[in-house]
Amino acid sequence: MKEITVAIAGNPNVGKSTIFNALTGANQHVGNWPGKTVEQKTGHFKQNGIQFNLVDLPGTYSLSAFSPEEMIAREYIIQEHPDIVVIVADAANLERNLYLTVQILEMGVPAMLLLNMMDAADSRGIQINTAVLQQKLGIPVLTAVARKSDGLQEMIETITQIVNVEASHAIA
Template sequence: MAHRDKSIIVGLAGNPNSGKTTIFNNLTGANQHVGNFPGVTVEKREGHFNYRGYRVTVIDLPGTYSLSAYSVEEIIARNFIIHEKPDVIIDIIDASNIERNLYLTTQISELGLPLVLALNMSDMAKNSGLMIDYNYLSKLLGLPVIPTVGNKNKGMTELLDAVIDLVENGSELEPATVKYGKEFDKETSQLTELMAKDPQTINGYKEDWLSLKLIEDDSEVNKLISRHSHADDIFERAAKSRRRLKSLYGDEPSAVITDRRYGFISGACSEATSMTAERRHDVSDTIDYLLIHPVLGLPVFAILMWL
C-alpha cells in the first residue's frame, strides 16, 4: 500500500567492498550529507532524491559481514533496522562472491522488513565465468533480486522500481527461512512463551529472532532482556537451551546456527548459479598444477584428503 505522505526511508546495507557506497552515490548524487550515528563516531551518510512521486531518503549503513553484536558497525546497522524500521532495506551483494555476501542477507531477512537484493558487480561475476539465474535465485530466496553494475551506473532504475513496487504493492514472494531443526524450534518456542509475558520490553523485536539471539548468547539482546520482568527465568531457560543443544549437536549452538545458514545459502547458490566450461577448466587446471608441483603437491594432496 502506498504511503500517504509519499515519503520513503531506505536503508542501504552490505558487506565492505560490495560497492555499496558507489550505489549510494549513484542514487543520491550531490543531495547528501555526512554526520555521525547517535552516540558514536561512526560516519552516517544520508541522501535524498525524488522518484516516481516519492521523496526518498537513503541511509548508508556501515559495511558489515553480519548483524552479530561483535562490532560497533554491526550493532549500529542492526539497531537502525530494528528501531528505525525503514520502509525497505537494499542489501548490496558482491555477485562475484555471492555465498559469503548472502550470509548478511539471511540475518536481515530474519528481522522481517521488506528487503531487495542488488547483485552488484554482476558484470565481473559473468566475466569470471559465474552464471547467475537471477529469476530463479529470487524464487529460491523469496526476495526481489536485481543485477547491478554500480561503477557503470547500471541497474539503478530497476533497483528503484523494485523498491517502489515493494512499498506500493508488497511482495508476491514469501521470504524463505533458514530451517534450524525441530530441536532449535522447541527451545526457541519456550523462550518465546516467556518473553510474551512482558510484551512492552520487547516491543519492536521479533520474538523468534530474540530467541535465537538468546541461544547465541548475544550481548546486546542480553542487555535488552535484563529489563524484562521475567529476566531471570528467561536467562535460566536460555542457558539450559544452550547446554541441551550443545550436548545434542556436539558443538556450540551459535556455530550450528552459522552452519545452517551457510547450508541454506549453499543450496540456493548451487541451484541458481553455474560455472562456464572455461571456468571449470581453469579450476581443474589449477588443482592439477598444484597436485603435480614438486614442492606443493604433497601438502595440497594431504589437505584435500583431510577435507
C-alpha cells in the same frame, strides 16, 4: 509528497556507497552515528513525485552486534523501521554475502537483493540464476553494475513496487 526510506546494507566493498552517491549526488549529509565514530551517510532524491530517503549503513558481514558497525546496522533496521532494506551483494562473491542477507530476512523486514558488480562476475565466468535465487529467498533479486549506473533505475522501480504492495497489505 510520498516518502520512502531505504536502508542500504551489505558487506564492506560491495558498492553500497557507489549506489548511494549515484542516486543522491550532492543531496547527502555525512555525520557520525550518535555516540559512535562510525560515519553515517544519509541523502535523498526525488523521482515520480516520491522522495527517496537513503541511509547508507556501515558495511558489515553480519548483524551479530559484536562490532560498532554490526550494532549500528542492526539497531537502525530494528528501531528506525525503514520502508525497505536493499541488500547489496558482490555478485562475484555471492556465497560470502548471503549470510548477512539471511540475517536481514530473518528480521522480517521488506527487502530486496541487488547483485552488484555483475561485470566482474561475468568476466570470471560466474553465472547466477537470479530466478532460482529469488524463489529460494522469497524476495526480488536484481543485477547491477553500480559504477556504470546499470540496473539502478530498475532497482528504484522495484523499491517503489515493494513499498506500495507492503502499504496496501498494511491497510487491508
